[in-house]
Amino acid sequence: MRIGELAKATGTKAETIRYYEREGILPAADRTAGNYRDYSNEHLATLSFVRRARGLGFSTSQVKELLTLSDNDDKSCSDVDQLVRQQLKEVNRKIENLILLRDELSQMLQSCEASRIGDCQIVERLAQSPQVWR
Amino acid sequence: MRIGELAKATGTKAETIRYYEREGILPAADRTAGNYRDYSNEHLATLSFVRRARGLGFSTSQVKELLTLSDNDDKSCSDVDQLVRQQLKEVNRKIENLILLRDELSQMLQSCEASRIGDCQIVERLAQSPQVWR
DNA sequence: ATGCACCTTGTAGCAACTACAAGGTCAAGC
DNA sequence: GCTTGACCTTGTAGTTGCTACAAGGTGCAT
Missing domain, CATH: 1.10.1660.10 (Multidrug-efflux Transporter Regulator; Chain: A; Domain 2)
Known part of the structure; x- marks a missing residue:
């Protein structure tokens, strides 16, 4: 083809x-x-x-590794297992970070809701410290 | 400085x-x-x-946007709010995908555990369809 | 005056593609 | 037989968000 x-x-x-x-x-x-x-x-x-x-x-180099591992069948299983485990760990790390990030973002939105009458705090929140930004 | x-x-x-x-x-x-x-x-x-x-x-171009938005104070709040909302959505999307991914990876590991005596299925699982790979 | 930490510009590299440009191949239709 | 159009070829450059040099200039202490 x-x-x-x-x-x-x-x-x-x-x-x-x-x-x-x-x-x-x-x-x-x-x-x-x-x-x-x-x-x-x-x-x-x-x-x-x-x-x-x-x-x-998996990164391209990990993919290459997986490909060569799956070529020689003996001994490969534990190595493949290792790679998958590592990847799983990485994924969990990412998920945790993203959840923290999500919480921060939704708190920002809430602070905006809360102060409908005044002006919203999002920019101030991003600036983080109470100093006036610009 | x-x-x-x-x-x-x-x-x-x-x-x-x-x-x-x-x-x-x-x-x-x-x-x-x-x-x-x-x-x-x-x-x-x-x-x-x-x-x-x-x-x-936030991407660098989003950051630039945020910066210009926070420069002219009026009207900016809803635009900023919009950007934050968009980013939150994106983050949620990523989290969901990563969770799916995590499930697949841990299922792979479990299928490896299960077949300790025989040979593990990880590579087959990656290959997905029951055709012999290589 | 010599060493050292720090600064300057410019360029190239990373991952994992994506997007051209300029040209070649092949089958169909007239 | 010739054109049209879809598909293919190679090569090179762009993307994002930095990071890492290299070759040289500055500033300050000893």
Whole structure:
């Protein structure tokens, strides 16, 4: 299949696929007589894997690692497990930070509500300290 | 104050401050006889504002908007409110996605636990469809 | 006058794409 | 057989928000 078809099948832009090839994430495809890339079902499977892992927040280098790990089956399981665990930790960290952030933002909005009659405090809140800003 | 002092006071690298100046986020400072940047307390307040807003996940262009909004006091409150609301929505979206992601990752780990004796399913799970990957 | 911390500008790098530009290929329609 | 249009090729530059040099200037203490 040609790059456009693969792109459609995986929801990836053709340019991104070429980028993955340049970066060694996706193996290079065969070429047709007219120098078009010609992808196999293995490519399709690999690219799906890559997109899914990226969607789960793995970096491209982690994805590369996952790919090589899944190539040699023995011993790989604990390494893969390790990577997933690390990623899970990272995700939890992000969630916690975002929740703090959400709380701050909604407090800002509430302080705006509260002072409908006067002028809202959002800018002051952002400026944080009670000094007049500008 | 010189750039290093401002940097220390706000927890920003000097290079980042110069970057903000180039990008028009922070107004240019006066210069000393020796061509060093010489910052005022207003700069300090503005930079604190910028860092705080960035820390809350506002993009640099949103920060610029917030800065200009807070410059002309009238009418600004509802616009600021709007920006904060938008940001809050975005943050909630991110949190939801991350929670989905977390669930998937921990399910992966559990399927690994479950099949201690056999080989773990993580790679298969990533590959998603039951086709053999590679 | 010499060392050192600090400053200046300019440029390049990071991640992970995305967006051109300028040109080649291929099938369909007239 | 020739054109049109969709698709493909390579290469390069842009995006966001910094960060990291390199090569040189300033300011102050010893």
